Amino acid sequence: MLYRTFTLLFFGVNLVLAQRNIHERWEVQLDQYVAPTGEINYHDWKKEEHSLYSYIQALQNHPPQPYWSKSNHKAYWINVYNATTIALILKHYPLQSINEINTPWKAKVFIWEKRPLSLKAIEDILRQFNDPLILFALHRATVSGPLLSKKAYRGNTLEHQLQSAATIFLNDPNQNQCQEDTPRLSRIFLWFIKDFGSFEKKLTLIQKYGCTGFNKKTKLQYLPFDWRLNVWQR
Numbered sequence: 001m002l003y004r005t006f007t008l009l010f011f012g013v014n015l016v017l018a019q020r021n022i023h024e025r026w027e028v029q030l031d032q033y034v035a036p037t038g039e040i041n042y043h044d045w046k047k048e049e050h051s052l053y054s055y056i057q058a059l060q061n062h063p064p065q066p067y068w069s070k071s072n073h074k075a076y077w078i079n080v081y082n083a084t085t086i087a088l089i090l091k092h093y094p095l096q097s098i099n100e101i102n103t104p105w106k107a108k109v110f111i112w113e114k115r116p117l118s119l120k121a122i123e124d125i126l127r128q129f130n131d132p133l134i135l136f137a138l139h140r141a142t143v144s145g146p147l148l149s150k151k152a153y154r155g156n157t158l159e160h161q162l163q164s165a166a167t168i169f170l171n172d173p174n175q176n177q178c179q180e181d182t183p184r185l186s187r188i189f190l191w192f193i194k195d196f197g198s199f200e201k202k203l204t205l206i207q208k209y210g211c212t213g214f215n216k217k218t219k220l221q222y223l224p225f226d227w228r229l230n231v232w233q234r
Contacts, residue, residue, distance in 0.1 A: 022058045023152035025051065026083065030150045038147035039232030040086070042093050049090040056083050060111050072155030074129055079153050081122045082139045084109035086148070088119070089141050089229065097227045098141045132195045132205065133162040135188055136169045143226035144175060144186065163209070170211040176223070178211040183218055187225045 029052060033045040045052070059080055064073050088109055092101050101107065105123075108116035117125075126134050139148040146169045153161055169186070170176050177184045185206075189196060196202045199220075206214050214220075 022055070022062060023079070023154065025058070026055045026079065026152050027150070029055070030148070030152075033232075034148055034150050035232040036150075037232075039230050040141075040148060041232045042089060042229065043231075045086070046090050046093050049087070052083065052087050052090065056080075056087060056110065059083065063112060069155055070129070071158045074126070074131065074134065075153040075155045075158050077122060077126050078134060078137050080110055081119065081126065082137075082148060084122065085119060085139055085141050095229070097229060099227050127192075127195060130195075131162070132192070132197070133166050135192055135195060136165040137162055141229055143228045143230050144223070145188075145230070146175075166205075166209040170206060170209045176211055178206075178213040180213040182221075183211075183213040184221045184223045187222045189220070190222050 029045070029048070033041045035041070059076070064076050068076075088101065088104060088107060089095070089098060095101070098104050105120040106118045108118055110117045110122060123138070126138070136146050137149065137153065139146060146165060149161065149165065151161070170178070175186045189202065196205065200216075203214055203216065203218075
């Protein structure tokens, strides 16, 4: 029993240290190329995209392990999704929208267990966790998508990070209009309707994170989705 406890502690400490070293290079880039308001300086990031590829390679070289917690698994794949989305944009930049790329969600962007994964495949892995808050953490390189966090997602802080992402997204009037007279939601709630569950579950989630203009009698309506890149011009 003592040996097992020591082994788990050893792996846990080493995991935290390894992730800290890996994610530092990602956070340096996020700090440099992502504005506090969430817009992204793709133009300048394009000049340093090799640093992003190095981070993605590090993620590929340190895949999830059986002894990882569920939070660490979630955090890993969220970081993979966000980093590869940016890499896909930079590969094709300059462009005005991710939709200018031919079938962007099917493009192979990551190697896992010797097989290439697309953004759609990575998203499907994340949806298997049955945690709708994850959807507020996935950056889609669009004006209408959730903001790209300036911090890497980490297992030991994940719950707080996801709750923060949900609060920011739901209370952004450009993404969700929560006033009682004409409440309208992001189309993310429509596209991932199964992930958010029944109307009651969706209503509970919306209200919990500050979007209080909805009640049981509200007829859900959705805002148009702006597919333009969320460009930051310095």
